[in-house]
Amino acid sequence: xxxxxxxxxxTLEEINAMSRLYKINLINSLSGYKSANLIGTKDSNNKENLxxxxxxxxxxSSPPLLAFITRPHTVPRHTLENxxxxxxxxxxxISAAFYKEAHHTSAKYPKDNSEFxxxxxxxxxxxxxxxxxxxxSNVKIGMKHKESIEIKINDTxxxxxxxxxxxxxxxxIKSEGNIALNELDIVTISGLDTYHxxxxxxxxxxxxxxxxx
Amino acid sequence: xxxxxxxxxxTLEEINAMSRLYKINLINSLSGYKSANLIGTKDSNNKENLxxxxxxxxxxSSPPLLAFITRPHTVPRHTLENxxxxxxxxxxxISAAFYKEAHHTSAKYPKDNSEFxxxxxxxxxxxxxxxxxxxxSNVKIGMKHKESIEIKINDTxxxxxxxxxxxxxxxxIKSEGNIALNELDIVTISGLDTYHxxxxxxxxxxxxxxxxx
Numbered sequence: 530x531x532x533x534x535x536x537x538x539x540t541l542e543e544i545n546a547m548s549r550l551y552k553i554n555l556i557n558s559l560s561g562y563k564s565a566n567l568i569g570t571k572d573s574n575n576k577e578n579l580x581x582x583x584x585x586x587x588x589x590s591s592p593p594l595l596a597f598i599t600r601p602h603t604v605p606r607h608t609l610e611n612x613x614x615x616x617x618x619x620x621x622x623i624s625a626a627f628y629k630e631a632h633h634t635s636a637k638y639p640k641d642n643s644e645f646x647x648x649x650x651x652x653x654x655x656x657x658x659x660x661x662x663x664x665x666s667n668v669k670i671g672m673k674h675k676e677s678i679e680i681k682i683n684d685t686x687x688x689x690x691x692x693x694x695x696x697x698x699x700x701x702i703k704s705e706g707n708i709a710l711n712e713l714d715i716v717t718i719s720g721l722d723t724y725h726x727x728x729x730x731x732x733x734x735x736x737x738x739x740x741x742x
Numbered sequence: 743x744x745x746x747x748x749x750x751x752x753t754l755e756e757i758n759a760m761s762r763l764y765k766i767n768l769i770n771s772l773s774g775y776k777s778a779n780l781i782g783t784k785d786s787n788n789k790e791n792l793x794x795x796x797x798x799x800x801x802x803s804s805p806p807l808l809a810f811i812t813r814p815h816t817v818p819r820h821t822l823e824n825x826x827x828x829x830x831x832x833x834x835x836i837s838a839a840f841y842k843e844a845h846h847t848s849a850k851y852p853k854d855n856s857e858f859x860x861x862x863x864x865x866x867x868x869x870x871x872x873x874x875x876x877x878x879s880n881v882k883i884g885m886k887h888k889e890s891i892e893i894k895i896n897d898t899x900x901x902x903x904x905x906x907x908x909x910x911x912x913x914x915i916k917s918e919g920n921i922a923l924n925e926l927d928i929v930t931i932s933g934l935d936t937y938h939x940x941x942x943x944x945x946x947x948x949x950x951x952x953x954x955x
Contacts, residue, residue: 534911534912534913534914535911535913536909536910536912537909537910537911537912537915538868538907538908538909539907539909539910540906540907541805541806541904541905541906541907544806545804545805547919550918551918551919552803552804552806552919553919554918554919555803555915555919555920555921556800556803556806556905557803558919558923559800559806559808559833559883559905559908559921560777560799560800561778561779561798561881561923561928561930562775562776562777562778562928562929562930563775563777563800564775565774565775584799584800585773585774586773586776586797586799587769587770587772587773587776587797587811588811588893588895588898589769589898590765590766590768590769590770591758591762591765591896592754592758592895592896593754593757593765593769593772594895595773596893598799598800598801620772622774628943628944628946629944629955630955632949633953633955634949635949636949636950636951636952636953637950637951638951642951647951647952648955649955655751668774670772675895676893676894676895678891678893678900680801680809680889680891680900680902681889682801682805682807682888682889682902683801683802683804683805685802687891687893687900689893689895691754692754692757692769693753693754694751694752694754695752695772696749696750697749697750697752698747698749698750699747699748699749699750700747700748702750702768705763705764705767706760706763706765706766706767706768707768707770707771707932707933707935707936708771708772708932708933710771710774710775710932710938711932711938715774716775717774717775717930717940719920719922719923719924719940720920720921721920722920722945722946722947722948723920723942723944723945723946724943724944724945724946725924725940725941725942726941726943727775727930727932727938727939727940727941728938728939728940728941729936729938730838730929730937730938730939731841731842731936731937732935732936732937733841733842733845733935733936733937734935735935736845736846736847736848736849737850738850738851738855738860739849739860740846740849742843742846742861742862
């Protein structure tokens with residue numbers, strides 16, 4: 530840290546006393562950079578839904594599992610409802626080319642107004658997989674719902690799914706399996722609404738005790 | 743997507759047949775960019791531990807909760823053991839100035855070799871909070887353990903804690919509460935081991951139906 534900056538200590542009591550929006554912006558910034566994904570679903574009447582999430586996390590590789598956190602059932606949550614109805618969904622990475630359209634999926638549309646139609650993003654169906662992908666996305670993942678875990682402490686839900694297949698540009702997969710997200714223009718989110726484009730810094734070797742840093 | 747790239751579809755069966763390391767690198771890339779944090783703990787004998795995590799996520803703002811995912815008890819996991827023993831830990835954002843040292847905390851040291859000593863990062867104690875912070879970090883968060891949730895499907899654990907206080911440079915907190923992580927040189931991780939420095943792209947307004955994108 531540079532010496533010219535003044536450090537600010539903020540306590541739990543001060544956080545709890547903040548106005549709602551200030552607090553949401555602040556606390557959402559504190560986990561660090563977040564993934565930026567669009568989750569595509571359909572309901573049992575084939576109505577499409579598309580919603581932005583910044584809470585998709587890696588849970589494990591064997592089996593290949595991703596999770597995301599969603600709000601309670603107490604407000605309309607079309608993504609969760611559709612996953613519960615159909616069992617399938619898609620995760621589509623957001624790139625710099627369409628982050629504005631992706632962000633707009635957070636507007637509260639009634640169920641009849643598909644976010645695909647309202648944003649101009651293109652639904653894409655792959656094989657016989659029932660949920661819609663986002664054609665514009667460079668990383669498209671077909672997911673099967675496996676488990677929903679209630680987080681009772683604040684009445685949220687962690688939705689866990691298994692990767693059924695995914696599609697990426699072949700050139701982005703490097704020799705050891707890592708995908709160069711930076712070559713695909715994928716963005717990251719801080720807080721609720723701030724988009725950033727990561728620039729590659731370094732790939733580090735597997736760390737062993739007593740090696741030179 | 744540019745037309746010059748060939749898309750590659752990879753199925754669950756192909757994933758399951760991959761070699762362990764290739765698969766870990768690949769699947770860890772599929773959630774998108776990840777947060778980069780050092781978690782600081784002490785055991786009941788005051789032995790310090792510091793470990794890198796890329797799974798810290800925001801769970802909620804009222805109360806202010808962060809979670810992270812960790813591996814099973816079946817292998818030594820000093821961070822989890824220490825949190826269970828003491829109930830407190832720290833989350834410290836990793837910046838470009840010390841990502842190499844941060845990465846090195848993933849080397850498997852026995853419990854007597856503090857990762858602080860082995861990396862040169864500086865333990866810092868704040869007030870009477872028992873767990874060590876990382877002095878070099880620009881975003882330091884004191885956490886109280888609230889709940890651990892077993893993810894039975896792959897035997898991992900989600901550790902949930904409440905923010906007790908945090909310290910950031912005052913100038914990084916903007917007028918609506920968002921913290922400008924990009925001004926603090928905070929990094930993001932893709933896959934297991936690749937570090938990136940995000941560059942600010944845009945802050946988007948709250949999305950309302952039918953507004954112009």
